[in-house]
Amino acid sequence: MFVIFGTRGLKHTVSDSPVLTNSCPNCNNGNLVNKLYRRWFTLFFIPVIPLDTVDRFYECDSCKSAYNENIKTILQKSQDEINENQKQAKLIFAKALVASMTHMSIIDGDFAAEEEREIMDAIEGFPEMKEDLMAVHHHVKEHANKDNQVFNYLNDARNALSSEALINILAQAAVVLLADGAIEKEEENLMKEYLIACGLPKEMYQNLIDRLTQKDISELKEGQLN
Numbered sequence: 001m002f003v004i005f006g007t008r009g010l011k012h013t014v015s016d017s018p019v020l021t022n023s024c025p026n027c028n029n030g031n032l033v034n035k036l037y038r039r040w041f042t043l044f045f046i047p048v049i050p051l052d053t054v055d056r057f058y059e060c061d062s063c064k065s066a067y068n069e070n071i072k073t074i075l076q077k078s079q080d081e082i083n084e085n086q087k088q089a090k091l092i093f094a095k096a097l098v099a100s101m102t103h104m105s106i107i108d109g110d111f112a113a114e115e116e117r118e119i120m121d122a123i124e125g126f127p128e129m130k131e132d133l134m135a136v137h138h139h140v141k142e143h144a145n146k147d148n149q150v151f152n153y154l155n156d157a158r159n160a161l162s163s164e165a166l167i168n169i170l171a172q173a174a175v176v177l178l179a180d181g182a183i184e185k186e187e188e189n190l191m192k193e194y195l196i197a198c199g200l201p202k203e204m205y206q207n208l209i210d211r212l213t214q215k216d217i218s219e220l221k222e223g224q225l226n
């Protein structure tokens with residue numbers, strides 16, 4: 001009888017290589033699976049002995065696009081960049097938040113315990129940047145808006161964040177304004193200045209206060225202002 005032998009290429013999934021989920025640059029939601037293309041020695045057309053690895057690559061399980069293995073590094077890099085940007089935005093948000101809350105709490109010349117508690121609660125929400133935020137808090141508490149520092153934080157926030165995020169910051173500052181029960185004229189004026197600094201109409205002031213006084217304050221701490 002004839003012995004028919006030959007070689008044949010087969011595609012395998014590399015089982016110990018993590019799948020890059022929803023990462024396909026072509027179709028945007030396919031998973032990239034690490035594959036290797038290997039030549040086999042075949043006997044009667046059946047692969048029996050693996051030969052050299054011919055190629056390793058990533059293949060999308062949805063649109064079947066194939067990518068050089070470098071895709072993993074490229075995706076990782078852009079993910080790192082996204083993470084870094086998000087971290088920066090979060091820090092900008094938190095600093096503007098703490099600066100405006102602290103500033104609001106001292107503007108009437110009286111730093112109430114309820115106000116302090118609101119600020120500490122806000123800082124607790126960002127445990128990984130607590131030190132930075134405590135420094136902002138102490139600095140504003142001591143020097144108020146010296147060198148325009150509070151408005152500089154708000155300006156950074158305006159440049160980096162969405163208006164939803166800005167409204168969120170101002171709503172939290174308004175919580176401080178309401179914390180000691182009475183709204184002083186200085187507080188109202190300052191809130192209007194904050195709105196203007198954030199590029200929002202100062203007429204929003206009444207709307208903000210109305211909503212806050214109607215709503216359960218704890219809902220606002222979750223960042224809900226509907």
Ligand SMILES: [Zn+2]
Pocket residue numbers: 024025026027028029030060061062063064065
């Ligand atoms: Zn795809």
